[in-house]
Amino acid sequence: MMIDPLTLSIFVPLFGAILTFVFPRVATVSALLAVLGTCGAVFVLALKILAAGEVLVPLGGWAPPLGITLRADGLSVAMLAMTALVGLLVSLGALESLRDLRQRQYFWPLWLLLLTGMNGVYLSTDLFNLYVMIEVIALGAVGLTVLSGTREAVRAGLEYMYASILGALLFLMGVGFIYLQIGRLDFAGLIAAEASGATSAALALMVVGLLLKTALFPLHFWLPAAHANATAPASALLSGLVVKAALYIFLRLSTYMPLPDETLVTLIGALGAGAVLWGGVQALRTERLKLLVAWSTVVQIGLIFIAFARAGQAGLTESWKAAAVLILAHGMAKAAMFLAAGRIKDEVGHDRIADLDKSEIRPTLAQFTFAIAAISLIGLPPSLGFIGKWSLMEGAMAAGYWHWVAVTMIGTLMSVAYFSRVFAGFLRFDRMRGELSEHKGWALADVAPLTLAAAAISLGLMAAPILSFIELGYPFGAAP
Amino acid sequence: MLEIIATAFIATGAVFFIAGTVGLLRFPDIYCRLHALTKADGLGLALIALGLALMANSFGEVFRILLIWFFVAVASATGSHLIASHARLVDRVHENDPDRERQT
Amino acid sequence: MTETPFLPLFILLTSLLASPILFALPESAARLRTGINLGVAALKVALVAWLGWKVSQGVIYDVSFTMLPGLEFKLQADPLAILFISLSAILWLITTVYSVGYLERGPHRARFFGFFSLCVAATVGIAMAGNLFTFLIFYELLTLATYPLVIHRGTAEALRAGRIYLIYTLAGGLVLLLGTLALWVLAGTTDFSPGGVLDQVVTENRLAAQMLFVVLVGAVGVKAALVPFHAWLPIAMVAPAPVSALLHAVAVVKAGAFGIMRVVYEVFGIETAQALGMTAPLAAMAAITILYGSLKAITQDDIKKRLAYSTVSQVSYITLGVALASPIAAIGALAHLIHQGLMKITMFMAAGNLAEGLGVKKVSQMDGVGRAMPGTMLAFSTAALAMIGLPPLAGFVSKWYLAQGGLDAGAGWVIALLLGSSLLNALYFLPMLHRAWFRDGKEQDGDAPAKQRIGWMLAAPPITTALMVLAVGGFANAPFSPLEWTRFVVAIEYQE
Amino acid sequence: MTPDLIYGLTGIAVFAIGLVGALCAQDRLRRVLALKLCSVGAGFLLVVGAWRTPSAAPDPVPHALVITGIVVMVSATAVALALIRRLKSLEAEDDD
């Protein structure tokens, strides 16, 4: 058979990045082609997964401990599919909002490198390979954060750079300890290893590094500024996709490495609870729309970690699915919301929440998209977010951990509160006596977030097939 | 026999290095210390290189040691020249600067 | 045998699909919008009629697909659902006519009608929900659809009301989510089945079942405006008249009452609810709400606020009927669901006409209104008299059955309560009628008769609903009257 | 007290010093230095992981990993330094 879809889904965006960097004038077209190619590769891969359950590609023909193997199973293809879908729509949305040449010239190579890194993370089964992929993502993400060139963006980008380098180095130190202890770095080795002093130290280091990358509560300081000051498509990618890579690695590590004991799981859940509460308070206090959306990311990440820790260590074999559904839901909804926020900021001219309703033009479509995306983030029914919250609370309730249910309820109420601040701005219109201009046609930049938000809402109805797809090839088994 | 001569050379080379370091610590200003460093360490390096050359077991290795010595010598000469000219530049700027404080 | 199984889905989809179209219509296309609205409403009534006829033949409709392993999105058209759908479909048609007339010049009609049809779709969804999970989905959708309608005017006061409304109903929604989760964890299924699903759970731990009952009834009670949670209803009166007419007489409040019925009859089953000893406190709460609502109504000077408090007390008749756990009382409760809807919608529309035509918002300003707007006031009076419980009219029928049920269940105090509340109804309705007819409005005799200022679109609907109140009252025992249908429904609920 | 023990502990010490520097240093350049120290510390650990009994051939895989780590670290440092330069010129531009 020709080149297998796994290698393709990593190499197509890589060649896309090279082409868009070398031929800046043709950047947009080649970038869209590359993203479409990746979507095609992921689609073919999904079909193979449906048939075979898991697909292995030992790169270079070398057996696992020596060489690196690419492995695709249900969860990784689900993440790949989300990344490809959101990426394609954000790329379409970005066509208009990147006006000047410099931004357009550099958005595409950085974004495609980011895509390469993410696809690499989702397919890799080697710890050091994950480290290198994290760095590819980090550099691409910082480049995108600083794309707008304003002073706040550069400062936020610097803070983000420090946090991501430190996170990656902690991860590298963990990798060092693992190699010291078991002499091999692939997942099969991790499963076979029995818990020892060095492996638990390694796990602790890697977990702290990943928490720094996913911006969980005490280590979230860099996220709001970075995501709020980036350009709209960039912040959609950062919030929707980049954070998910580290979350995915966390999920993988927690299922493969023996979590030492219950306290670590409850600690992570507690940090998640802290994120939900602290993020909610901050979101209620911010003046700027994009900052509010960034704080809502902090809250949602906290929620995902609560979903992970909902049923204690015993329930881990089930709770990673709840976390995965929440990750997918948040990815789509948040990308749509950031694109919509960007559209609103472009049309209205500013993004201060207080006087959102004072502008004469009303970007109705963008506001409508923002509202739908908010519904999925709050977790109201038929949205995928609701399914995530439902399975979170159901697992917690079945295991008797009522405090997680309480925190989720408080989180939901708070998210309703700070999103209704924005809705009030959208719906209150009597103060503008001028004749309101009918919404100006369907710009492409509106359609992209609308489809994303609609997907976030309607996928809730398809939750059962998604859940069964995620479980394909779940127990790692002795495959590689 | 060859080893004894070689070790003797290397030992004297080491002594010259120590002298250079003592010079670095003791001399008052930058120019003297540059002086001590380049002179003493240059000679020390030459002696050690010679000692090693004696112990080398192939002509290729001797040639490589010679090459190393040559480049280090040229590099340290250029380096100290640059440091001195920079120091001259900074001193001239400080000439008319009342609170000229001695920089290390 | 299930023939075209997708009929319930069609009914749901008619208004669900209508809302995006209505959203997308530009403001100027008023004629097209009215056409769509009326067309969809008429289509829905026809479909409901056909469904009703089919269900009466014993056909069972069931549409479901799995959303989560062990959890389906289930639509089911059982007789109880038909009752509620027919009420909302007919009244939606009438209110659409009314709101088209009411909002001729107002801004943002596209958005109004979009959310309007969305919320009717939610009501239909609630009626036809086959399990508590689907009920929850439409319960939340109803909240989201009604919030923009409540704050349609966008004034600061409307926004404040909207915020309070949102807090109450979303809190209710969350508690319902919690309850549904607990139900699923405890009983393994959230399906509605006439005999109730919690039999073995009750035997295992009574306390959990009791707590579950409190949580579920409390959550649904918020929308049914039971006493501690009723505060949002009067405040939400700031919404435009058609909104308060349809929503607070039919959609939102009845959804709450309907929810209580589903929970008590089909989640717990009336015997288990009684065995748990929960029906008595529920009946007490209903009684308190009835009295409290009537007393508060007397003190209100604003017409719509008075009607709101009367709704609070009237809805609790239904809860009372359910809580009394006797088949006859249940018939009374179900009948009252329909009758109260008809009566209350007439009064709200009449109040809307008064406000729109004469600018009369306060009861104290109602002097001589009868002569100024005879048609509207006639409708208002018939509805008011029916509400008080004059023998031949609809209100009397449901009260009569409630009283019988009370006797049958051995709760003598119910008759005293009903008589007392009828008296209180009289106390807050009769002065309004007196002012309207027997006081000549001296100070405003100068203004021209208000009749032609409000078009036929505003005058006709209250009159038609008033006629329906008369018809329902008079021909209570006719084959297809609501009363007959309630007997048919209750027969199923109590068949074991 | 074999060499790998000594240098292993040195690596951990250097990593810790780098960590303290990264967390507390206020000056931007110093934080980059601290992070580079952390990376050398991690490198130490990997190289120590590769060390085998004296004079036996060491394990080449960690060596390759450290080389990759060094190149990755230099690119990250280059970007961080570019950000510092850019931020400084933007701040200078805004002040005057």
Added chain:
Amino acid sequence: MSDPFLLFDLLLAGAVIALAIATLTVRDLFAAIILFVIFGLLSALAWVRLSAPDVALAEAAIGTGVTGALLLKTLHHLRYVTGSLGTNAVESLSPVQPVPAGVSWANAAFCGLITLGLATAFLGAPHAGPGLEGLVAEAMPASGVSHPVTGVLLNFRAYDTLMEVVVLLAAVIAVWQIERGLSDAPAPALGEVWEGFARLTLPAIIVVGTYLLWKGSEAPGGAFQGGAVLAAVGLMLLLSRLYVPRPAHRAVARWAFVLGTGVFAGVALLVASGGRVAFEYPLEHAKTLILLIEGLVTISIAVTLAALFHGREPVAVPAERGDNDA
């Protein structure tokens, strides 16, 4: 205690730790950078002691050499922008929110705790424990090169190396996007002694660089170390203004950056199409393919590191700055 080197190791370890602390505590930034360079060289020496010559070479060339040059250039730029170029301003050059003493002590204590934990975990771990050296030795004949580290880098874990070169490419794209414009902090003329030195050493460095690259297949050396040495050529050209980057050269520079990655990935894919998996070089061509890749990657690395040192995209920045108002 018989090991003669024990004393040397202890001294070296002590020196490395002392230098690390000094780098972070000394007040003057310039001194901190110089101390860091010395720290890098000593740690490279330590790695030689741990019989890891390749890594020592890489650390000395890239980790300390290129990074040191970047740091000095940034310091120069900071001083130029804050106008304190002439004087030896010792205070730190960026706005400093003094971290309250309590916090820094808490941090220090916290890190102390971590160090203890890590140290005990390290001591608990097996020393000279399990590893992949056996597997590597077994697979070496099939790898086409004889030096194990190069074999791992360019054959067994070639995917890692490709992604590492992609990281380098991402870095240069990000740096070009951050910094723009022709103007640069004016470097003082280095005088003709430097010209003579440059003219003398440049050809020698090129020869040494290619030698390192060539020896890579059977002795410590290879793409990265050779690339770093060749990058030194670029640095010297930039410093001595023998080459001043102009906008016209951008296209060539872009090609040079992507050359290594493109060829590496291209070869990996071409090889894969013949029924084999990506990166699976056919045995008979393995050596030539690896050398081809290594050569081009070295060129790419050299040009990229030089561009990172130059630090900005050589393009005439449009007069008005407000081109990025997103």
